[in-house]
Amino acid sequence: MAEVSETSSELPIIDIGPYLDRRDDAARLVTSEALHDACVNYGFFYLDISKFVDADEPEELTRLAREFFALPQEEKDKISIRNQDQARGYQRLKENVTNGKADNHEGIDFYKSVDQPDKTKPLWGENQWPDVPNFQRKFSQWVEKMKILGMLVMEAMAVGLGMTTEEWEDLRSQVDDSFWVMRIIGYPPLPNDHDGFSCGAHKDYGCLTFLYADPTRSALQVFLRQASDSTSESDDLPTENGTEQGTWINADPIPGCIVCNVGEMWEIWSNGLYKSTLHRVVHRGSNYRIPFFFEPNFSANVTPLPAAFRIQGKDSVEALTDSKTYGPVVYGDFLLQKVSGNFAIEGKGRYD
Numbered sequence: 001m002a003e004v005s006e007t008s009s010e011l012p013i014i015d016i017g018p019y020l021d022r023r024d025d026a027a028r029l030v031t032s033e034a035l036h037d038a039c040v041n042y043g044f045f046y047l048d049i050s051k052f053v054d055a056d057e058p059e060e061l062t063r064l065a066r067e068f069f070a071l072p073q074e075e076k077d078k079i080s081i082r083n084q085d086q087a088r089g090y091q092r093l094k095e096n097v098t099n100g101k102a103d104n105h106e107g108i109d110f111y112k113s114v115d116q117p118d119k120t121k122p123l124w125g126e127n128q129w130p131d132v133p134n135f136q137r138k139f140s141q142w143v144e145k146m147k148i149l150g151m152l153v154m155e156a157m158a159v160g161l162g163m164t165t166e167e168w169e170d171l172r173s174q175v176d177d178s179f180w181v182m183r184i185i186g187y188p189p190l191p192n193d194h195d196g197f198s199c200g201a202h203k204d205y206g207c208l209t210f211l212y213a214d215p216t217r218s219a220l221q222v223f224l225r226q227a228s229d230s231t232s233e234s235d236d237l238p239t240e241n242g243t244e245q246g247t248w249i250n251a252d253p254i255p256g257c258i259v260c261n262v263g264e265m266w267e268i269w270s271n272g273l274y275k276s277t278l279h280r281v282v283h284r285g286s287n288y289r290i291p292f293f294f295e296p297n298f299s300a301n302v303t304p305l306p307a308a309f310r311i312q313g314k315d316s317v318e319a320l321t322d323s324k325t326y327g328p329v330v331y332g333d334f335l336l337q338k339v340s341g342n343f344a345i346e347g348k349g350r351y352d
């Protein structure tokens, strides 16, 4: 296997500041254009949120996570996903499965709450909060913050894609009741003999992932596709379409920034212009990470956007109809299918 490149500086750093104070139209455009370029070229970027979030805040979340994960196994199992809807709650080390292999992490998943919970329906139960003082309050505040950030980045991306105000309103109505997910992941050091990763190579499912990462380096690795004439050392990666050539680069954390990437719904909206990039985790330390997934509404019907076709040079309605190559999918259906494949529970796993 090829080495992982040591340079992470390749991924752009984008300041969301201009969308917070909204005084400077030109600065907003710079942010939007940078987002567009990042999504075309990488599907990954750093978002400078130092004007939006105090550094102490995620530090406190990590402390609370550490407190929970340090509890005895039987305490943690009290909020297991197996108690109810197979999705909301705690998952033991190696309970998560990616590409048929157990991931070397434990975690807790929280989702947007639903009106009529039903524990027997996949995904349709209630969030299970750890019995750790301040946990629910602090993490709920984080969810509210990340939802606001999600809307701002969506708006900035709509501008970057050249959408009109009406087009943005339509897209907005697909994400204004986001079926968000928050994961709290505990990574122990990956043992040399583990036949898998801390988290195997995957794409994220929805719109935008906002990752608060602990400082461990070389943990999150991002797969950059390579032009076929490239001469640098590369990996062959098996994908749905055969194999792809590329390189794994590190996306190490940068203070004041979160690591962001676009999920598969943006790949559909942009008709493939924005890549939902494969990534994996090889964690050699012991620490906690908190990805927040800003996702479409559960019932959103996701189809390629006219603005994406305009960029691809197809502005007639006929050409537009011909070239609908991505989607459509209803986000909730897509999510249910993904979630049902994530756990090695008898009779339920994707690879059983």
Ligand SMILES: N=C(N)NCCCC[C@H](N)C(=O)O
Residues within 6 Å of the ligand: 096, 097, 098, 099, 181, 199, 202, 203, 204, 205, 206, 293, 338, 341, 342
């Ligand atoms: N909600 C999101 N995006 N979670 C990403 C988890 C990806 C790994 C999962 N086991 C899989 O195989 O998809």
Ligand SMILES: O=C(O)CCC(=O)C(=O)O
Residues within 6 Å of the ligand: 183, 185, 199, 204, 211, 213, 219, 220, 279, 281, 289, 291
């Ligand atoms: O922990 C990380 O660095 C990334 C986790 C991730 O990719 C995920 O949970 O989808």
Ligand SMILES: [Fe+2]
Residues within 6 Å of the ligand: 202, 203, 204, 209, 279
């Ligand atoms: Fe991911």
